[in-house]
Amino acid sequence: MNEVNVINENKFDLQSINKYATIMALGNGYLGLRASHEEYYSEQTRGMYVAGVYNKFTSNDVTEIVNLPDLIGMKIEINGEIFSVLTGEILSYERILNMQKGELTREVVWKNKDGNRFCLKFQRFASKDNLHLLASKITVISLDCDASVKITTGIDAQTSNFGKQHLLEENIRVIDKKVMHAVYRTTESNHTIALATSCNVPSTSDVSFVAKNRQLMAIIKQDLTVDQPFELEKISAIYTSIDKVEEEPAQASIQAVQDNKSTGYDRLLESSAIKWNHFWEQKRVCISSKEEIDQIAIDFSLYHIEIMTPSHDDRFSVGAKGLTGEGYKGHVFWDTEIFIAPFHLFTEPEVARKLLTYRYLHIKEAKDKATKNGYAGALFPWESAYSGMEETPEYAAINILTGTRQKVASAIAEHHIVADIAFAVCQYYENTLDDVFMANEGLELLKETARFWISRTTDENEVLSINDVIGPDEYTEHINNNAYTNYMAYYNVQQALCYMEKYNKIEEDLIKSGNDFLNRLYLPQPNEDKIIPQDDTFLLKPEIDLSIYKQTQGSQAILFDYSRQEVNEMQILKQADVVMLLYLFPNLFDEDVVKKNLHYYEEHTIHDSSLSKAIHAIVAARCGEKENAYRLFQEACLIDLGPNPKSSDEGIHAASLGANWLATIFGFANITVDANKLKINPNLPKNWDKLFFPFHWQGTNLKISITHESITVTKQTDAEVAIEINGELFNLTDQIIASL
Amino acid sequence: MNEVNVINENKFDLQSINKYATIMALGNGYLGLRASHEEYYSEQTRGMYVAGVYNKFTSNDVTEIVNLPDLIGMKIEINGEIFSVLTGEILSYERILNMQKGELTREVVWKNKDGNRFCLKFQRFASKDNLHLLASKITVISLDCDASVKITTGIDAQTSNFGKQHLLEENIRVIDKKVMHAVYRTTESNHTIALATSCNVPSTSDVSFVAKNRQLMAIIKQDLTVDQPFELEKISAIYTSIDKVEEEPAQASIQAVQDNKSTGYDRLLESSAIKWNHFWEQKRVCISSKEEIDQIAIDFSLYHIEIMTPSHDDRFSVGAKGLTGEGYKGHVFWDTEIFIAPFHLFTEPEVARKLLTYRYLHIKEAKDKATKNGYAGALFPWESAYSGMEETPEYAAINILTGTRQKVASAIAEHHIVADIAFAVCQYYENTLDDVFMANEGLELLKETARFWISRTTDENEVLSINDVIGPDEYTEHINNNAYTNYMAYYNVQQALCYMEKYNKIEEDLIKSGNDFLNRLYLPQPNEDKIIPQDDTFLLKPEIDLSIYKQTQGSQAILFDYSRQEVNEMQILKQADVVMLLYLFPNLFDEDVVKKNLHYYEEHTIHDSSLSKAIHAIVAARCGEKENAYRLFQEACLIDLGPNPKSSDEGIHAASLGANWLATIFGFANITVDANKLKINPNLPKNWDKLFFPFHWQGTNLKISITHESITVTKQTDAEVAIEINGELFNLTDQIIASL
Incomplete structure (x- = not known):
């Protein structure tokens, strides 16, 4: 099997920023995360949602899925200049949604107003292994000169559903001068949402914290040596009071970050990618x-x-x-x-x-x-x-x-x-x-x-x-x-x-x-x-x-x-x-x-x-x-x-x-079920040479491969399966190969 | 008297965008309007406030002045490209707060990505003549080629106090396919806020309206002929239920816009500037x-x-x-x-x-x-x-x-x-x-x-x-x-x-x-x-x-x-x-x-x-x-x-x-009042040649002029005033000139 395709964005276009934020979204069924950029654009609608977490803005309003506080946004200042793809000059830009492993990456080479080049690489994923985990990583390399970078990121509860605010800030904390932690409550449905996040940075980085106006932020300052990458990893966790877990969401979110922060981005991604790999192996068409x-x-x-x-x-x-x-x-x-x-x-x-x-x-x-x-x-x-x-x-x-x-x-x-x-x-x-x-x-x-x-x-x-x-x-x-x-x-x-x-x-x-x-x-x-x-x-x-x-x-x-x-x-x-x-x-x-x-x-x-x-x-x-x-x-x-x-x-x-x-x-493939019998009467388009897909039928995992010439059906389990292919009845014991 | 000074901003700097939004603010005591730009920047905090309009986000929160829906923001698209000072090239930029007449203006010459130049001029004021009125104007001139412009502007209630939403949308309307009108209510203090606004555009403009996600917007499309200015004026009115006016705020806001929209920006500005002129004449130091x-x-x-x-x-x-x-x-x-x-x-x-x-x-x-x-x-x-x-x-x-x-x-x-x-x-x-x-x-x-x-x-x-x-x-x-x-x-x-x-x-x-x-x-x-x-x-x-x-x-x-x-x-x-x-x-x-x-x-x-x-x-x-x-x-x-x-x-x-x-x-000037007597014992700094100011004392408007050599006090009313200057008592009948 070839690798699953990637979705590409080869140039930044403000007009389609929200389209790409949607189609390149990450998620795991527990949470969904729009592919908004780390840096801020006023046209960009950020969004993170957890299944089941709805709220009514007022009693007359319709309940709506709550846009949760943002964990992705980063204000990135390089030599005092705020990084944005709109400013300076973009020497290269590529964003990739790698669906094979469920990771979103972006690499930008940016020339600032002083003419110095910087390579910024962004990565993130929502874990398919631990549904409460979200991890992101930024790598900054100064290509021409020594420089300084300042990154402000944390938990930002200024987000809302287009101006409708569903969340009360209940508590914000920095645990052990490391883990930022915030607890919110929905105003009407009364769900608790707990977020925790930790920034992993080199020991040479200067880190401070600030909380104001519904934002809890770490400010990370680092001197950059030319060609030496600076990496910042952000390991985050989300729990809510409607999760089926025993712990209180506040404690659970802190614990999840404490348990995973030293594992680091790459290994956490690996665990998630294994699950994605399994998904594609089992279900890819x-x-x-x-x-x-x-x-x-x-x-x-x-x-x-x-x-x-x-x-x-x-x-x-x-x-x-x-x-x-x-x-x-x-x-x-x-x-x-x-x-x-x-x-x-x-x-x-x-x-x-x-x-x-x-x-x-x-x-x-x-x-x-x-x-x-x-x-x-x-x-x-x-x-x-x-x-x-x-x-x-x-x-x-x-x-x-x-x-x-x-x-x-x-x-x-x-x-x-x-x-x-x-x-x-x-x-x-x-x-x-x-x-x-x-x-x-x-x-x-x-x-x-x-x-x-x-x-x-x-x-x-x-x-x-x-x-x-x-x-x-x-x-x-x-x-x-x-x-x-x-x-x-x-x-x-x-x-x-x-x-x-x-x-x-x-x-x-x-x-x-x-x-x-x-x-x-x-x-x-x-x-x-x-x-x-x-x-x-x-x-x-x-x-x-x-x-x-x-x-x-x-x-x-x-x-x-x-x-x-x-x-x-x-x-x-x-x-x-x-x-x-x-x-x-x-x-x-x-x-x-x-x-x-x-x-x-x-x-x-x-x-x-x-x-x-x-x-x-x-x-x-x-x-x-x-x-x-x-x-x-x-x-x-x-x-x-x-x-x-x-x-x-x-x-x-x-x-x-x-x-x-x-x-x-x-x-x-034209599968139909008639009187409890599976029928296949394929109609492949001319452009298609072959169609291959898994199909679960009454306890049996079939693999069905269709060309213009033949159909091959295999299965892994013992039970016999009767399949009618183009009107001819086959009894699948091991493999059927039917000519068309 | 020289003209009152202007506050200048000669270059756009994202890092100080909110400083300038504050210091170049407009207002008239009834309302205050931050000098946020028409176009959107994610770093920019928009704000419009009306005196007395406070609200608590939750019952546990402190009451706060409510950030009202925005009337200033404009999405400006020229030849399909979103205008922003961050993109393209800025050939010239000047923003001026003219304090003499209470007007904020900005002129930008912008070269878009195709290398074509556009001059954009922005003007706005909060009327000192009719405190409920706000007017703005944008002039776009294509300098190099025929082009097309699309402007989206209206009433935007996605604004909030850093994520805290104080306003419920009660009603939105477009009256006579012209006046956009919206009514809001504060969630706790229960004040009604009514806004109305009308866009004056040439008859050749294509105008449509759209309402969604707490925004009521006009979309104005216009073809630009090279060197021919396109003007859009926006005449807006704000009324609230705590105003001392008899009319309902909704009706009052519509009426105010209906009454003033054809007067136009320039004449409305003139009426306001007369009041500002009077202020400076009476009170300037x-x-x-x-x-x-x-x-x-x-x-x-x-x-x-x-x-x-x-x-x-x-x-x-x-x-x-x-x-x-x-x-x-x-x-x-x-x-x-x-x-x-x-x-x-x-x-x-x-x-x-x-x-x-x-x-x-x-x-x-x-x-x-x-x-x-x-x-x-x-x-x-x-x-x-x-x-x-x-x-x-x-x-x-x-x-x-x-x-x-x-x-x-x-x-x-x-x-x-x-x-x-x-x-x-x-x-x-x-x-x-x-x-x-x-x-x-x-x-x-x-x-x-x-x-x-x-x-x-x-x-x-x-x-x-x-x-x-x-x-x-x-x-x-x-x-x-x-x-x-x-x-x-x-x-x-x-x-x-x-x-x-x-x-x-x-x-x-x-x-x-x-x-x-x-x-x-x-x-x-x-x-x-x-x-x-x-x-x-x-x-x-x-x-x-x-x-x-x-x-x-x-x-x-x-x-x-x-x-x-x-x-x-x-x-x-x-x-x-x-x-x-x-x-x-x-x-x-x-x-x-x-x-x-x-x-x-x-x-x-x-x-x-x-x-x-x-x-x-x-x-x-x-x-x-x-x-x-x-x-x-x-x-x-x-x-x-x-x-x-x-x-x-x-x-x-x-x-x-x-x-x-x-x-x-x-x-x-060192004015003191002792036992009901005015004393002046000036201490002008070396750098100052002269200090001149009005001073109202017990019903009399004095004009006091101080140099290092002398003090001159004049008055316009009849009553005699006793003034002690550097220890010497004067009786002011018409004018005092005291040597120092």
Whole structure:
């Protein structure tokens, strides 16, 4: 296996400083750290987040992931001049996110105003070995003359969420004239956050400490001899009161720094890199493509999925921006179950179980929401955070021109998330056959979600409708019988009944009402043109030419020209619900229907949602439209990695990265599961010579290698596995090599 | 009269960015605006403050002056490149604070990375004509090529007090696609702050608006034709719920912008400049000196005294940093009465009366504080803000090395402020003979403060001591019979009795206890060396050589070498209490005692307090030590204007600026008031050829001109004034010309 790709930045560009701060972020699922520079730029949004640590700025505000005090910032003064890439002259600049070992490095050769050159090397990582550890290192070499350097760094609690301050400073200390230590408390959620950090410097350095205005800083002064490197290592630890550790966070953070500070950066990095190496060995997808970006994009996707997922703790889930920014306030959407969890499920199912457990742990809050809204069962919140309660803002941001605020409809009507969670439960069981989970948490989730759907219907002449919903396509609100929602709800109830029977945990009432629901629920059927109507009225609405909006996909430019209400009354899609449905249920309709719907809805879809393209790619690939699929995939890969300098300012597009993996595995490799059987019908793009990936199936770790000529499947465990490859059934005992 | 001086900055230096943001601040007593640049620098602390608008970040926090949303910041992009003085090449740079008309301007010629030159001119002022108005203007000229400019500016509520956010965003709007409008509320004090701003741009500009993350911004795009200036004017208004206006602040702010936006920058500036011109005509001190800095420093002092003083509203007073920064949290100290009020009293007594009214309005809170501390009468808080309650933090900042916090003793023991206020009351009456004020508010203040002192004594063998106090010298805490405090308390009680009798508002009990106090209070007397002991134990304490600490005056460097406790036990002074006493009561001791004490205490004083030097200068001048006095004065003038790049980061040294005026008038002109008679015994420094200043004395505006040869006094009003010049009594009817 080649080394995992690196993400490069070869020149400094102020305009894209926050894009790179996002895409080059570090993390380990416990914490996420934006790739802000050590030195300060006013355009730069610093950010460090810990999974689960949310707070409300005021009681009227929406809870948001808390931007924690900064441990990275350094004021670097060389011969009295503040180092900045904007000043002096940059003779060379390279920043690298090494995804193979989870390290961010930067090397700059800087000529100061006096014409003297200095080489500055920066390194940092968030440990994958000890999730609470963060380490950084700076090396300064004066290339032309003896010089002096002064570095001010420590713990900076002037950071905030764009001006909203969530943290009270509870205590600051310097322990043994070495370890800086600070404790904060969130103002509303009342979590304690403890940080500790220690600077390792040569004994010749002059070190003093200062605390003021929410900053606790070490000031390190050192004379530089020409060509002699000066190294400063900063070993930091973060603990919070919601960690599953016995010690108090304050003590734990100090102890972690005390225990690790003398180990030093390089050895701590090594321990972390071993874990990263293991991750890549177990889970990397290798694409031999004529286009280098394909492998980079899939490495990038997996790297970010890994750092965004709090696999250490089943009380947390994945935010829509992971832990890389404050977009969507760090909230959890259906993105987790439908776009991100499958990667885990098919590589390390325990992680997928934890993500489902997060939902299970909040079934009470979901039931409360259902009750409050007049429904039975569990209505999971559209946006969720630490409490498990609905966190969607009640009103959208003010329309500054009219002064009005629109109610946000998602929490009230975007109910498909209930069935999405149920779908993920079933998908989890199909792959793991984990009866312990399924007979308990799983079934409970299925039953309560089924109860919700049964109560969600309206009886219209003996036919059950699901009215006034929003499907994944948020450009079409408050419609009846959304195809995606109705089919998903049907599946949800069907599976609930099925598993009740399987485990003989019968609730007669539920069986009865569930069967009635299944018998009478309206399921939109293809019309004479074989088009499945997205909802009761969609196909009746006028169409407009969307080509200009497609050119600026992702920007929601249509909303500059039309009001939301006007968009709602036209056949304009943010993402295509029917295509989504076809992806999740590949065998629901015959190929002709699938193709026709893909084309019809693709034409009407702007892809303003980052969740859209890769799903279209999957369905296109399955239809054998390889190049169309490949184009959609490549475009999807550019959502974060593309040239738009602002696209990722507020964080990574978490779901889209999950979708890139889905497109590769379920689109190009075209794996499907039918009646408990694995099927592979590959559709590799012309540009790809080979696709290799691990796939966990019912307790067995498969390695699947696909070329245009053949498929090779190997496994490490004993159990036999039946796999249907291009329609031919194989029984995998040791290795299958199938010609295509 | 020559034009008032300007303060110049001829080159941009990141290290002193906050010093200049302070010293070049604009304001009008209602609001203060730091001279932060339009473009953003991470080292730069922006700040806008309105007198009286304080808030507590948490209930445990000390109230602090609120840093309001920014109206000045502009992101300027030229041909897609973000303008910053750090990037490209600066071909010329000049920033000028024009104190004559209260305008800050800057002109930069910038060569961008493509080698094209642009001239950017920035202007702004806070209106002295309409205190709620702020206007700014930017002119961009492309010197080499056609180009495009994009400016993003509006109302930015991401500002905070070093990370502490005091404001909730209540409403944001764009009115008539023109006026940006935002309303905030302070979290604890519950004040409403309303801002409105309008950008005037050519009709060819493309303007759009965006609101996000506490920012409401206009985005203005304009194509530039070579050599054709593009002008953007921004007319802004600020109103709060504590303004004395009838309208709601929201509506008032919108209306003010609507009313003034078409008037435009230049005409609004003109109206403001007329008021500034009037100020300088009435109040300027003119020094013909061989050293240009002397005139600059006195202009600078008066400019800042004027912008720091909320003379529009007697419910507010002057913070220790004026409205130029967050040092001392914007709190009001004795600085106002003793250092700042005299300038007003002797130029425009109504302003001095308002400052006293501020104290009078909070007599209840002062009485509550006295009661709470077991005393009678009124114990005014050491630090005061909007509420009039004690705002001194209970504990000092944590000692980060020991983890302990020391109790702040000032609120408990620095009681001389009570007598300082009483002194100012008497000084006010002596100059104004304002019986209406004195018989009511004034007498009430004198009586309640007298009552406090009477209750503050300890009877020690029939002698009354005032124990456990802190004098102005804060390096000596918890001492008994502080000379400054005891003499001031004596004067306080004496004057209370005197005015009670004058207005025949006798309280028998108070007369009796007051006389007993006067009879028995211990008043430290000069010892055999003619030294007045600062307190009971001071002269017994060991001395050390302070010369190294004097070299870094103002930095409190001694506290790096000695603990506060150790400093307390040595003859080390931050500022000299006895010298302060000698300044306030020039006739208390004969000249020999004054000289000996000046020298003794000067030797033991580090001048770590910015209040110190100018007072020493006064006493030295009065002793005829002109050159010593002049040296001290010049050093005092450099407290803000000197080369230290960090000295004024947190705001101007308000009291020291007042003291510069005091030194000029009461030191070098050497005006004293004795038995209701004005005396002038000038001691001009050798460098000064002439000193000219206005002086308001008992209803008459005098103009006093002093050279080494003669004094000329003129007046505009009819009343006769008796003036003793160098011991000779003159009766001023029209003009006095006295030879020296």
